Amino acid sequence: MTDFTMKTDADGVATITWDTVGKSMNVMNQQGFVDLDALIDQALADDAIKGVIITSGKEGTFAGGMDLNIIAKMKESAGDDPARGLMEGLMASHAILRKIERAGMEPKTNKGGKPIACAMQGTGLGIGFEIPLACHRIFVADNPKAKIGLPEIMVGIFPGMGGTTRLVRKMGAMNASPFLLEGKLSDPAKAKQAGLVDEVVPADELLSAAKAWVLSSPTIVKPWDEKGYKMPGGTPYHPAGFMTFVGASAMVNGKTQGAFPAAKALLSAVYEGSMVPFDTAIKIEARWFTNVLLNPSSEAMIRSLFINKEALEKGANRPAVIDQKVTQVGIIGAGMMGAGIALVSALAGIKVVLIDAKQDAADKGKSYTADYMDKGISRKKATVEKKEAVLGLITATTDYAALKGCDLIVEAVFEDVGVKADVTAKVQAVTGPDCIFATNTSTLPITELAKAAMDAEKFIGIHFFSPVDKMLLVEIIKGKQTGDLAVAKALDFVRQIKKTPIVVNDERFFYANRCILPYVNEGVRMLQEGVAPALIENAAKLLGMPLGPLQLTDETSIDLGVKIAKATKIAMGDAYDDSADELIFWMADEGRLGRKANAGFYNYDEKGKRQGLWEGLSARYPLAEEQPDLHLVQHRLMFSQVLEAVRALEEGVLEDIREGDVGAILGWGFAPWSGGPFSWLDIIGTPYAAERCDELTEMYGPRFATPALLREMSDKGQSLYGRFGQDAKAA
Ligand code: NAD
Numbered sequence: 001m002t003d004f005t006m007k008t009d010a011d012g013v014a015t016i017t018w019d020t021v022g023k024s025m026n027v028m029n030q031q032g033f034v035d036l037d038a039l040i041d042q043a044l045a046d047d048a049i050k051g052v053i054i055t056s057g058k059e060g061t062f063a064g065g066m067d068l069n070i071i072a073k074m075k076e077s078a079g080d081d082p083a084r085g086l087m088e089g090l091m092a093s094h095a096i097l098r099k100i101e102r103a104g105m106e107p108k109t110n111k112g113g114k115p116i117a118c119a120m121q122g123t124g125l126g127i128g129f130e131i132p133l134a135c136h137r138i139f140v141a142d143n144p145k146a147k148i149g150l151p152e153i154m155v156g157i158f159p160g161m162g163g164t165t166r167l168v169r170k171m172g173a174m175n176a177s178p179f180l181l182e183g184k185l186s187d188p189a190k191a192k193q194a195g196l197v198d199e200v201v202p203a204d205e206l207l208s209a210a211k212a213w214v215l216s217s218p219t220i221v222k223p224w225d226e227k228g229y230k231m232p233g234g235t236p237y238h239p240a241g242f243m244t245f246v247g248a249s250a251m252v253n254g255k256t257q258g259a260f261p262a263a264k265a266l267l268s269a270v271y272e273g274s275m276v277p278f279d280t281a282i283k284i285e286a287r288w289f290t291n292v293l294l295n296p297s298s299e300a301m302i303r304s305l306f307i308n309k310e311a312l313e314k315g316a317n318r319p320a321v322i323d324q325k326v327t328q329v330g331i332i333g334a335g336m337m338g339a340g341i342a343l344v345s346a347l348a349g350i351k352v353v354l355i356d357a358k359q360d361a362a363d364k365g366k367s368y369t370a371d372y373m374d375k376g377i378s379r380k381k382a383t384v385e386k387k388e389a390v391l392g393l394i395t396a397t398t399d400y401a402a403l404k405g406c407d408l409i410v411e412a413v414f415e416d417v418g419v420k421a422d423v424t425a426k427v428q429a430v431t432g433p434d435c436i437f438a439t440n441t442s443t444l445p446i447t448e449l450a451k452a453a454m455d456a457e458k459f460i461g462i463h464f465f466s467p468v469d470k471m472l473l474v475e476i477i478k479g480k481q482t483g484d485l486a487v488a489k490a491l492d493f494v495r496q497i498k499k500t501p502i503v504v505n506d507e508r509f510f511y512a513n514r515c516i517l518p519y520v521n522e523g524v525r526m527l528q529e530g531v532a533p534a535l536i537e538n539a540a541k542l543l544g545m546p547l548g549p550l551q552l553t554d555e556t557s558i559d560l561g562v563k564i565a566k567a568t569k570i571a572m573g574d575a576y577d578d579s580a581d582e583l584i585f586w587m588a589d590e591g592r593l594g595r596k597a598n599a600g601f602y603n604y605d606e607k608g609k610r611q612g613l614w615e616g617l618s619a620r621y622p623l624a625e626e627q628p629d630l631h632l633v634q635h636r637l638m639f640s641q642v643l644e645a646v647r648a649l650e651e652g653v654l655e656d657i658r659e660g661d662v663g664a665i666l667g668w669g670f671a672p673w674s675g676g677p678f679s680w681l682d683i684i685g686t687p688y689a690a691e692r693c694d695e696l697t698e699m700y701g702p703r704f705a706t707p708a709l710l711r712e713m714s715d716k717g718q719s720l721y722g723r724f725g726q727d728a729k730a731a
Helices: 031-045 069-077 082-102 125-135 152-155 163-171 172-182 189-192 203-215 239-256 260-275 278-296 296-312 336-347 359-378 384-393 417-431 446-452 485-495 512-528 534-543 549-556 558-575 581-591 615-618 632-649 659-669 677-683 686-700 708-716 720-724
Strands: 006-007 011-019 051-056 061-063 117-122 124-125 137-141 199-203 328-332 351-355 393-396 407-412 437-440 459-464 473-478 500-505 602-604 612-614
Touching: 006 031, 011 031, 011 203, 031 082, 031 124, 051 124, 051 203, 061 125, 069 082, 082 125, 082 278, 117 125, 117 203, 124 125, 125 163, 125 437, 125 459, 137 189, 137 203, 152 260, 152 296, 163 172, 163 260, 163 278, 172 239, 172 260, 189 199, 199 203, 199 512, 239 260, 260 296, 278 296, 296 500, 296 659, 328 336, 328 417, 336 351, 336 359, 336 384, 336 459, 351 359, 359 393, 384 393, 393 473, 407 417, 417 437, 417 446, 437 485, 446 459, 446 708, 459 485, 473 485, 473 659, 485 500, 512 534, 512 549, 512 581, 512 632, 512 659, 534 612, 534 632, 549 558, 549 602, 549 612, 558 581, 615 659, 632 659, 632 686, 632 708, 659 677, 677 686, 677 720, 686 708
Parallel strands: 011 051, 051 117, 061 124, 117 137, 137 199, 328 351, 328 407, 351 393, 407 437, 437 459, 473 500
Antiparallel strands: 006 011, 459 473, 602 612
16 A cells, blocks of 8 residues: 555546545655655656646545654664765655656756646645645645645744745745744635635535646746746845845844744745755755754754644543543633633533622623634634634533533632632532542642542642633643543543643642742842843743743732742741742832733833833842853753753653653743753753753752752763653653
């Protein structure tokens, strides 16, 4: 069985059908390239064949992209010269796409050749759009759910199978930039509007439309193969093109702070490629692509954001029990979190009973969904009918009896053990002990809260992040007695609402909050020491953190910081390190509570827009005469988070380093270019990490002490992914 097959009809039109064996969506692998190449050769050589249609055998989709293991294989096959292996592998694949594009035309005169159309039933991503781009005409079925584009940048690489070079030559650098630099995806209608594809036709006319075109003796020479071709929008030394490239360069650096190698490499490939003939541009694209693929950052990003994220979503750590799909969820507490959880559940088609203490609070929670849908309607992303359907799934009430029939409860009432216990008892008086009960607590121990439940095995934490509709991560927390059924229920629910789960054990602050707090505290400590606030914030930004520690504190509010500090001190007693408290408590006393008070570490204007850092900070904490080196500030910020992640692993809070990495990026935006805290340790190497921790411990104290696990791995020269493996659990 091969992934590509060819059939020629009585009119001499050959249809090459791509149907990856054993997959629900086509993905390109090494053998796929070989098969496609052979069929193209055959079609071009056979005089009876007038033209070709490349299409998919999968209903409703064309192709999902490349099997990224190809890249690893190319590297491996070249032994100790992986760059050569990659470059040669890439150029061999380029040759196949170029063969499709040239289709047997005379090199000099562009005479001859056979028309090759691509007929896409739907979604075409990555190589699944780069192959169409090499064809002479792209037909797409009018399937509004289809997504077309080049999302490679999202996982730390860029379109390196000619997509970059072809798209820029097709539509100009400026117009191509959202598709290349932001990985923007479009439905067929929008793709046509933007000029990504040529024709959108009803699904049942797709092949006949492509065939009619193939038989119409069309012109097939690509503009860039014609004499006198000029790139739309101009090349870098053209006055208009000049502006584009200056702007793009500034934009990329502004957005990525230079922390993402792929964006810079992409821009270089576009810039350099636009000044040379097409075939040279392809070589340049391949060189930059090789450069990016050899950067440990891309390998780590692909592993975390593509391979492992998907594995976790598909249930890599799900207990083997029967399907636990949720049909009706009861949400208790219709505040900020409850309202968001109701929204994402209803959007996934799940019936929701949304309960609050007062009817107007419950109604307000439901109106969050109405507002969300209204916004969608005004942006043409939703319809009035869809809004009615989604709202129709939510019952907002104060009546606990309405919970009858729910197969999952998510409690999101006030963060108070007594209130939560009361609610648990009230709920279970209706649902009984078998309905899985989840709490959305962010700080209270699950095992403790489970005491109020009839059956602790059916009690679990499902911790959402705010805002619920935007944040992709959901942290599932097992209490000491939580059973498999509850874990499976939580995972199946998270899958239904299309978020990414990690499963952790029950310790203070679970995983994400546990790691983010030391980051914030380290920023605060530096400020107290007289480090310039702008240095702290910019050091974080240059690491690729979405928010500096001070801005993050403003967003989450200073009083929350005070509350957490007080509670932690009570819980930890003498072991509590209060060295970051002074500043936070003082800020709270000053009423500078953060964004919500329009005053925090930053100033805000009356509309709430963030201005510069507050001058009052340096009045109280004068700047030290000697400012630390940028790297030192960055290492303090990085290690404060990473060491906490390692401790979470050591203590068994984390059972799988993949969850630690994926959770860090999706949960609190941990430097995505690094692939997560464990990947970062592998990038810098455990021996260097341990050495650096020793230095930091000497300078700043035991909070940087090298954890025993890291010390052992450093002594043995082990890497995290080497030791714990990509698929194996850590423990
Ligand atoms: P919130 O104050 O916005 O909402 C709480 C809601 O619960 C209110 O509408 C309140 O009327 C209702 N409520 C209180 N007692 C009730 C009772 N006995 N019966 C029914 N309804 C009751 O709070 P929130 O920010 O939505 O947080 C809710 C929970 O989610 C807390 O446990 C919190 O720790 C957790 N959480 C919050 C965040 C966040 O960023 N805000 C993030 C993750 C988890």
